[in-house]
Amino acid sequence: MPTPTIEHVEVFCHRVPISAPVSTSFGIMTSRPGVFVRLTDSDGAFGWGEIFANWPAAGAEHRARLLIEDISDLVLGQRPEAPGDLWHHLDRATRIRALQCGEWGPFAHVLAGLDTAMHDMDARRAGLALWRHLAADGDAPGPARVPAYASGIHVADGTRTLPRERARGHRAFKVKIGFDASEPALLETLCGMLEPGESLMTDANQAWTLDEALAFGEATAGLPLRWLEEPIAADSPDEHWQRLSRAIPHPLAAGENIAGAADFAAATASGTLAVIQPDVAKWGGVTGCLIAGRAAVAAGHSYCPHFLGGGIGLLASAHLLAAVGGPGALEMDVNPNPLRDAFPGADPVPVEGAVALSDAPGLGIEALPPEIARYRTLALSRSRSQAGT
Structure with a gap:
């Protein structure tokens, strides 16, 4: 036919x-x-x-x-x-x-x-569910469960938000930083709130110059941060990223503002990023992100799909993570969003820090x-x- x-x-x-x-x-x-x-x-x-x-x-x-x-x-x-x-x-x-x-x-x-x-x-x-269809053998066991983390948390709201999200089932939390000089002290407080098995990540959203990022790394050197995301502009010279990776004790993460197969390949090969974060709605869709994610995991990095939008993109991100595997985690924005939560399966309840995927065909959206x-x-x-x- x-x-x-x-x-x-x-x-x-x-x-x-x-x-x-x-x-x-x-x-x-x-x-x-x-x-x-x-x-x-x-x-x-x-x-x-x-x-x-x-x-x-x-x-x-x-x-x-x-x-x-x-x-x-x-x-x-x-x-x-x-x-x-x-x-x-x-x-x-x-x-x-x-x-x-x-x-x-x-x-x-x-x-x-x-x-x-x-x-x-x-x-x-x-x-087939999309994650099964993308899996190499096509019949991976299920239902799939993927690690997840609570995201979209302003660092100043962390003391209130972390206990709430822990009660919901999250065991990892990412806070937005890059606003003012009080943040190292706030992060020390949040790290002190973590329970065994929990982790804290930070996202500066490209806030700093190289010198400012280095100063932040020095001020937070004793904190057990799982990663520091986009401390400088995504298009900063590679030598700046290299210097950060050598000087800052926290693993570096980036990818939502990388576009193009060649740029992802270069970011993966450079060794400066521990965590690769393509966004399925910004570049590549499933095709590009699957390539970037598998290459990242093969090179020993974590693939943690970035996403902060509606229900369809979140589900696609979860299916990609299930298909790629590795030590990654799904970003789950905890701010209210009816355009995400109204979709079946797009507002899952984490169980011990992981969420389950549906086995409905495709993304499960009719x-x-x-x-x-x-x-x-x-x-x-x-x-x-x-x-x-």
Whole structure:
């Protein structure tokens, strides 16, 4: 039988106002956006993906229009033999378009969401959960359980949030830092609250210069931090990262702001990062992150998928981690987000620091939850007949 063609592209934007902003060292989120994409082929099979849209504030609606008005003509009518074929095709076909407007990031985000949708469709067609479909033998034992950690915690809120998340079942916690000079003392307090078997990680969100990062490392040298994430800008010279890895006693982590197979390969080979953190909604989708994750684990690093968005991307991250394996952990944002929690399986209760994955086909998502319809800001679609292909 001929391979089915992609016949329909749909994208749905949502935005949830929040009473407690989510703070990072570089800015504050005053709403939680979500961009979800659905692909349907000529056999009626479908798949769901998620497109990164946390930044800038108007990014969600922009990416939806970018998909429908600038990229869908390259999607509709395609006959991918394997789910990753579409991503490789689009990566080549959109290069000049992205170059022309200087929007490498938004193009990569859209392609990532499309790739996840293709993998969801492929696994659904096979009748397998995505993590099983990605596993090398295809019949790994289940149900899968993956280690997880509580994330999105402002360091100043740690003394209140850590006990709450421990009660929920978490045994690892990541706090956001990079705000002021009081943080070494706050971290010492939080480390003193840890119980046996628990760990604390930190994320500076690219807050510091090299000298500031070195000073932080010196001030916290005696603390048992599991890792220090993005202490300097992700695109800092490699010699800066090398110097940090030699001088700071804490393992370094990064990856959410790395894009491109060559850059991930270089980051893995350099030896400066102990933890590699690609984001399935920002670059590569399932195809790219699977390659980066497996390469990281093979090189002796931890693969810990970064994610701070809606339910589809979180589920895709969990399935990727289950398929890749290794000593990684799933990032679970603990801030309220209906665009995550309304999805079946996307708000799991950790048991001793690990969460279980569903064995439902694909990502286990049939449709967008009706509870999030009131947050919708935009819905666009395009079919093959409209595209004239």
